Amino acid sequence: MQLDDVRHEYGRGRETVAAVGPVDLRVPAGEFLVLVGASGCGKSTLLRLIAGFEQPTHGSVRVSGAPPRPGTSAGVVFQTPRLFPWRTVRGNLDLALRYAGVPRARWPERRAELLARVGLEGTERRHVWEISGGQQQRVALARALAAENPLLLLDEPFAALDALTRERLQDDVREVAAQTGRTTVFVTHSADEAVFLGSRIVVLTRSPGTVALDLPIGLPRGGGVDADQLRESAEFNALRTEVAHAVKSAAAA
Numbered sequence: 001m002q003l004d005d006v007r008h009e010y011g012r013g014r015e016t017v018a019a020v021g022p023v024d025l026r027v028p029a030g031e032f033l034v035l036v037g038a039s040g041c042g043k044s045t046l047l048r049l050i051a052g053f054e055q056p057t058h059g060s061v062r063v064s065g066a067p068p069r070p071g072t073s074a075g076v077v078f079q080t081p082r083l084f085p086w087r088t089v090r091g092n093l094d095l096a097l098r099y100a101g102v103p104r105a106r107w108p109e110r111r112a113e114l115l116a117r118v119g120l121e122g123t124e125r126r127h128v129w130e131i132s133g134g135q136q137q138r139v140a141l142a143r144a145l146a147a148e149n150p151l152l153l154l155d156e157p158f159a160a161l162d163a164l165t166r167e168r169l170q171d172d173v174r175e176v177a178a179q180t181g182r183t184t185v186f187v188t189h190s191a192d193e194a195v196f197l198g199s200r201i202v203v204l205t206r207s208p209g210t211v212a213l214d215l216p217i218g219l220p221r222g223g224g225v226d227a228d229q230l231r232e233s234a235e236f237n238a239l240r241t242e243v244a245h246a247v248k249s250a251a252a253a
């Protein structure tokens with residue numbers, strides 16, 4: 001994924017709001033990029049540009065060498081799950097599989113695989129209103145993984161969840177990203193969440209957001225990592241302090 005001199009403005013004339021940019025980013029395949037910054041700095045705007053939901057007013061966004069196609073280039077998870085509440089877990093997943101063009105004969109196998117991946121085995125027949133907020137967000141994650149597209153985009157997906165559920169979902173997203181090797185862009189306010197999840201953190205200045213800090217994170221990833229031990233390590237805590245300071249000074253600059 002590649003962003004070249006990307007800028008985005010909303011509105012026109014005297015009402016113009018410069019939301020983001022200029023931003024240049026090269027994100028190699030398999031990277032877990034976390035965008036962090038104060039409220040209103042343009043994180044969601046950048047994510048929408050990468051998803052192809054909006055066209056940048058200036059510059060270019062490329063995913064696998066081409067402009068992003070909304071709904072095709074990336075799976076997206078939003079802050080709220082945005083599921084169909086009257087459908088079952090299975091019904092919601094089937095819609096995603098149909099939309100992704102997966103042949104119907106493969107749905108049962110693919111459905112089971114996705115549910116196992118997000119820790120939701122055995123919930124297929126439950127309605128969305130019968131499962132918890134954390135489980136709903138797991139369904140939204142499974143739905144975003146249904147299409148085997150190269151990119152996974154998550155916009156503050158755990159902001160509305162309690163601390164413990166949030167940690168368990170962070171553990172799972174870290175694991176899913178390591179297993180699937182998918183390029184991931186994750187938006188958050190939280191330095192803690194950023195350091196735990198990211199293989200790279202980009203801190204944005206206040207609006208219009210530009211890159212204030214671009215930091216590779218060398219914490220261990222992949223199978224066998226004990227998430228709680230990682231959160232308690234001196235290295236994790238030093239990085240968390242560094243990122244929290246960077247976010248604060250970028251917001252004040």
Ligand SMILES: Nc1ncnc2c1ncn2[C@@H]1O[C@H](COP(=O)(O)OP(=O)(O)OP(=O)(O)O)[C@@H](O)[C@H]1O
Binds near residue numbers: 039043044046
């Ligand atoms: N649809 C829109 N129309 C006009 N202005 C917008 C629109 N969406 C966002 N903005 C403005 O663009 C700027 C960046 O907003 P954006 O939502 O991208 O920031 P953010 O960093 O994701 O914020 P938050 O963390 O609070 O969600 C803000 O000044 C915001 O008011």
